[in-house]
Amino acid sequence: MDAAPNFERDGGQTAAIHQAAEKLIQNVEQVIVGKREVITLVLVALLCEGHALMEDVPGVGKTLLAKAVARSLDCEFKRIQFTPDLLPSDVTGLNYFNQKTGQFEFLPGPIMASVVLADEINRATPRTQACLLEAMQERQVTVDSETKLLPRPFLVLATQNPIELEGTFPLPEAQLDRFLLKVRQGYPSAEEEEAIVLRFEQTNPLDELRSVLGGPELRELQADCRRVKVEASILEYIVSLCRATREHPAVRLGASPRATQGLYQAAQALAAVRGRGFVIPDDVKTLAGPVLAHRLIVSTEARLRGRAKEAAVEEIVAQVRVPVE
Amino acid sequence: MEVCWLAAIFLALDSLAPADQPPLALAAWLYPAAYFLFRWDRLRTWPFRRELAAGLAGGSLALVLTVKVLLLADLSFLDPAWPLEGLARASVSKLILKRLLFILIGGGFAWARGWILAGRRVNLKGLLTGFQVGLVVLLVTMFLASQGPVSIPAAWALIMAFFALGLTGLWLARSLEMARVEGLIAPRPWSVIVTATVGLVLLLGFLVFALVDRDLLNLLLQPLAWLWRLFIRLIDFLVSLLPKPGQLERLPEMGQAIPRAAPEEHNPLLDFRWVRIVAHIFFTVSWVCLVAGVLFRGLTDLLRWLRRRWDQTPGLALEASDYRLRDDLRALLGWLKGLLVRLWRRVLKWRRPGPAAGGEASSVRDVYRRLLDWAAARGLTRTGQETPYEYLERLSLALPEGAEDFGLITESYVRVRYGLHRPDPATMNLVRESWRRIKARPRNRSDKRARG
Numbered sequence: 090m091d092a093a094p095n096f097e098r099d100g101g102q103t104a105a106i107h108q109a110a111e112k113l114i115q116n117v118e119q120v121i122v123g124k125r126e127v128i129t130l131v132l133v134a135l136l137c138e139g140h141a142l143m144e145d146v147p148g149v150g151k152t153l154l155a156k157a158v159a160r161s162l163d164c165e166f167k168r169i170q171f172t173p174d175l176l177p178s179d180v181t182g183l184n185y186f187n188q189k190t191g192q193f194e195f196l197p198g199p200i201m202a203s204v205v206l207a208d209e210i211n212r213a214t215p216r217t218q219a220c221l222l223e224a225m226q227e228r229q230v231t232v233d234s235e236t237k238l239l240p241r242p243f244l245v246l247a248t249q250n251p252i253e254l255e256g257t258f259p260l261p262e263a264q265l266d267r268f269l270l271k272v273r274q275g276y277p278s279a280e281e282e283e284a285i286v287l288r289f290e291q292t293n294p295l296d297e298l299r300s301v302l303g304g305p306e307l308r309e310l311q312a313d314c315r316r317v318k319v320e321a322s323i324l325e326y327i328v329s330l331c332r333a334t335r336e337h338p339a340v341r342l343g344a345s346p347r348a349t350q351g352l353y354q355a356a357q358a359l360a361a362v363r364g365r366g367f368v369i370p371d372d373v374k375t376l377a378g379p380v381l382a383h384r385l386i387v388s389t390e391a392r393l394r395g396r397a398k399e400a401a402v403e404e405i406v407a408q409v410r411v412p413v414e
Numbered sequence: 415m416e417v418c419w420l421a422a423i424f425l426a427l428d429s430l431a432p433a434d435q436p437p438l439a440l441a442a443w444l445y446p447a448a449y450f451l452f453r454w455d456r457l458r459t460w461p462f463r464r465e466l467a468a469g470l471a472g473g474s475l476a477l478v479l480t481v482k483v484l485l486l487a488d489l490s491f492l493d494p495a496w497p498l499e500g501l502a503r504a505s506v507s508k509l510i511l512k513r514l515l516f517i518l519i520g521g522g523f524a525w526a527r528g529w530i531l532a533g534r535r536v537n538l539k540g541l542l543t544g545f546q547v548g549l550v551v552l553l554v555t556m557f558l559a560s561q562g563p564v565s566i567p568a569a570w571a572l573i574m575a576f577f578a579l580g581l582t583g584l585w586l587a588r589s590l591e592m593a594r595v596e597g598l599i600a601p602r603p604w605s606v607i608v609t610a611t612v613g614l615v616l617l618l619g620f621l622v623f624a625l626v627d628r629d630l631l632n633l634l635l636q637p638l639a640w641l642w643r644l645f646i647r648l649i650d651f652l653v654s655l656l657p658k659p660g661q662l663e664r665l666p667e668m669g670q671a672i673p674r675a676a677p678e679e680h681n682p683l684l685d686f687r688w689v690r691i692v693a694h695i696f697f698t699v700s701w702v703c704l705v706a707g708v709l710f711r712g713l714t715d716l717l718r719w720l721r722r723r724w725d726q727t728p729g730l731a732l733e734a735s736d737y738r739l740r741d742d743l744r745a746l747l748g749w750l751k752g753l754l755v756r757l758w759r760r761v762l763k764w765r766r767p768g769p770a771a772g773g774e775a776s777s778v779r780d781v782y783r784r785l786l787d788w789a790a791a792r793g794l795t796r797t798g799q800e801t802p803y804e805y806l807e808r809l810s811l812a813l814p815e816g817a818e819d820f821g822l823i824t825e826s827y828v829r830v831r832y833g834l835h836r837p838d839p840a841t842m843n844l845v846r847e848s849w850r851r852i853k854a855r856p857r858n859r860s861d862k863r864a865r866g
Contacts, residue, residue, distance in 0.1 A: 320832045367833035370801040390510070410798040413805075413831075414783055 103317065106136070106310050107364035109302055113161050116301045120157040120294045121150060123281040129362060130272045130379055131158055131246070135307070136314045136358035139269025139351060140225055140245040142210075142260075142383065147250055149274045155206045155246040156295060162307065163300035164203030164242065171213035173256060177220035181230040182237075195232065200224050203240050203304060207247040211257045218264055221245065225267040242307050262342065262386065269351045270376075271383035317357040318367040322412035327352050327373055333405045334381060339391035340401055344381045352380045370411045378402050438513060441480050441521040448473070448528030473525040480521050485513060505653050515649070713746075778837055781849045782827035785820070788852065789813075802828050816855060819848035 110132055117128050127143075131154065134141040143151040159166040169180060182198035199205065200221075210218065224230050228239045247268070249260070265271075277285060288294060302310075328349060335343030356372040363372070382398040391401070451472060452465075460468070482489075482496065485503075489496040504511040786796055794812055796805045806824040810817035826845050829835040837845070 318833060320834060323832060365833070367829075369803075369828055369832045371803050374801060407799055411801050413796065413800075413802055414779065414786065 103313070103361050103364060103366040106313055106361040109306070109310055110136075110362040112301045113158075116161045116298065117154070117157045120298060121154050122284045122288060123277055124150075124154070124274055127154065127272050127274050128158075129359070130270055131155075132362060133355050133358040133376070134269045135162075135242070135244055136311055136361065137269055137351070137354040138242060138244070138311055139355070140247070140267060142265070142268040142271045143246065143248045143274065144251050144271055145274050146252055149276060151248040151274060152206065152208055153295065154274070155208075155248065157298060158246065159204040159206060160295065160298045161301050162204060163303040164307070165240065166204045166206070167199035167202035168206040168208060169199045170208050171210050171217070173212060173214055173258075175213045175217045177217050178232075180217060180220050181224070181232055184233050195235075195237070197237075198230075200230060201237075201239060203242050203244065205243075205245045207245055209249060210247040211249040211260055213258065215258050215261065218258065218260060222264060222267065242304060242311065262384070265383050266345055266347055268383065269355060270379040272379055314354070314358045314361050317360050317365075319353065319357060320367065320412075323356075323368050323370065323373065324353065326370060326409065326412050327356065329409050330373065330377055330405060331381065333409050334385055334402070337401055337405055339387055339404075340385050341388045342386035344384050348381055348384050352376060355380050370413075374406055374411075377406050438484060438516060438520075440484060441517050442524055444473075444476055444480065444521045445524040445528040447476060448525045449532050452529050452532035469529050473522065473529075476525065477518060477521050481514060481517055484517060485510065511649070511653060777842060778823075778826050778830045778845055781823055781845055782831075784849065785823055785852065802831075816852050819852050822848045823852075 110129075113132060114125065114128050118125070121128060131141050131143075133139075135158070143155065145151055156166075156168075169175070178198065180198050180200050182196050182201060184193045184195050186192075187194045207221070210221075220230070224239060224243075225245055228241070228243050229236050230239065231237075245268075250257075276282075331344040331346075331349040331352065333343075334340055334348075337343070352373065355376045356368045359372045359376060360366070360368045378399055382402045385398045385401060387398055387401060448469075452469070478497075481500065486496050486500050489499060500514070504514050782802075789795070789809055792813075794809055800808070802824050806820055809820050813820075823845055826837055826841060830837060
C-alpha cells in the first residue's frame, strides 16, 4: 500500500488525519493480524463517507474486520444478517399501531445506525437489496411515503462470499456502483496464521477493543479530507483512467461518473491517511482496482476466457499515461 | 492508391482482434493474390465466363482459408467440423461475428479490387478514379469504424486532407487545361494559373484538415447509420437461426472444490505478436512508398503540363535543358531533407531545458527533467505509465550508488509538481548538490548493466 514514501508530513489538518488514521489502524490491528492495506482501504471508505464491500471466501475475517472497525468508532453500530426471507421493512423499519397512544409510531430498523454491517448481503432478495439503494446514496430512507434522514456519519460495510452461488442473488450493477470500494482480504501468510491462532487462544481481542475515534471527530476528518489538494493533471489522469474503462475491448460497461467522483475522493483520503496534503499518481494507481473493478461489466468473450475485472483495470492502468513532465 | 485505402481499412479493423490472435489486417493478402492471379498470362487469355468462374471459386476458397487461419487457428485443418464450429462461435459472441463479417466483406472487397485492377492500365484517368473510389471507401470505413468498437485515430483527418488535396489538385489542373483548350477562359500567364491552383489546393486541404472530424462525418452519414442498423438487425436475425453450441459444463456440487484449469502451454507458433508487428511495418512502408509514388507522379504530370504550356506559348523561347526530372527531384528531396533537419534541430533546442527562469519551483522541475534525460542516456528511460516513485525504485535498483540523490530529487519534484509547494533555499541547495553529484558520476559497469 505504501509504495510512495512519506518524506515529510504536511502540517495542520492532514497531520490530524494521519494521526487519527494511525491510531485507528493500530487499534484494529489488535484484532486483525496483518492486512494493513485492507484496513487502510476501509478507512479510506470511512473518510470519504463511502461504503465498502468485502468479498472473499468464508473464514478470512471479513465480519471480524467490519466489527473491529465499528468498535473502534464511538458510533452506533448495527448488524444485519441478510437471508432470503429478510424484508425491506426489517432493514428500514416500519410504522406500527401503538394501542396505548392510539397512534402509528415508527420503529426504526437496523439501518438507522452510523455503522451498519450488512453480512452476506448477496443472500437477500433483490427487493431487500434495493432498499439499501436510497440509504447508501442519499443517506435517507422512505417508509410509508415519509422520508427519514439517517445519522451522520453513515457507513455500510457489506460482506459477501463469491464461492457459494446456490441461494444467493448477485448484487445488481446499480447496487455495486454505490459501494466506493471492494476489498479482498485474501488468505494470511503462514506466520500471520500462526499469530492468529495464538492471539485468539485465550480470549477474543474484539471484546477488549475500545473506541478511538468519536462520531463528531470523524465528521471533521471527513470534511478535512475534501481539502486535500488535487493538481489539475492528476484530475485529468483520474478522468482518463475512468474513460479508458469505457473504451477497453474486454469491458462491456465501463466506470460511471460516480466512479470518477469516488476515485477522486478516495485518492484525497488515501493521501491524507499517508500524511500528505496533496494527491500523487501512486494514490490513484493504488485505488484504481478497488474503486473501479467491481463497477465494470466485462464482455461475454472476456468472461469465457476467464479474464477478471481486476485484470482489465490493471491493463488500463498500465496503458494510461501518468502526468510527469 | 489502392493499397493506401486498403491499408487504412485493415489498420482500422485490426483493433478488433485481441493481442494473442492473428491480426485481421492479414486478410489484405487477398488483394495482391487476386492481382497477381489475374495478371497471370494464361488466365488472361481465358474467355470471360471461365475467368469469372475461376475468380469466384478462387475468391471463395481464399476467403474460407483466411477465416480458418485468422479466426479458427486453434482448430485442426483435418477436423471436418471446423466450419460448423466457426458458425457456432459466431452465434455465441457478437465480437467473433463482427470479425467474421469484416473478414468476409473486407477480404471479398480486396479480392474484387485486385481482380479489377489486374485488367486495367495505370493512367491519369485511372489515378483519378482510384482517388474517388478511395475517398468513398475511406468515408464508409470511417463511418463503420465509428459505429463499432474501433477507435478512430487522429491520423484520419490527415488521410482525408491528403485525399482531398490530391483529388482537388488533379481536378483543377485538368479543368483549367480543358477550359483553356476550349477557349472558355481568357489566356493568362501560366504563372498566375499555377499560383492560383496551388493556393486553392492548399486552402482546401487546410480547410478539410481543420473541419473533418468524427462528429462531422457522423452527421453527414446519418442516412447510412439507419441502413447500418437495419443491416445489423438482419444479421442478428440470421444469427439466431444458426445452430447453438452444446451445453455448458456443469458447475461442481456444493462442497466440492472447483477444479482449476491447467495452465496453458506457451506455443511460439500461436504467438501472433510478431505477425502483428511485421504487418504494421509492412503497412507503414506501403504508406510511405505510396505517398512518395504519388508525389513523384504528381510532379511528373505537373512538369509535363508546364512543358506543354511553354511549348504552346508563342514568342517564348526555352532555354535548352536536359530535362532530367530525377535530378530535379533529387535536388527537391535534398532541400526538403535540409528543411526537416533544421526544423528538428529547432524542436530539440526548444525542448532542451534552459536556465531556470521561473524561480526556485521551476528549478526543481528542471533538475528532475535533466535527471530523466541523464538516466535515459544510460538506457533507463522512464515509461509513460510509470509514476515518479515507481521510476525511482527502478532507477535505484539499477544504479544503487545514486539512490539517495535520486530519492531526494524525486521527493522534491513530487512536492513541487503535485503539491504545488515552493521549496525553501535549503532544500534547493540540497537538490542542486544531489544533481551535481549525479552528474559527476562517471559511466561505469553498473551503467552498462542498467542499459542491458
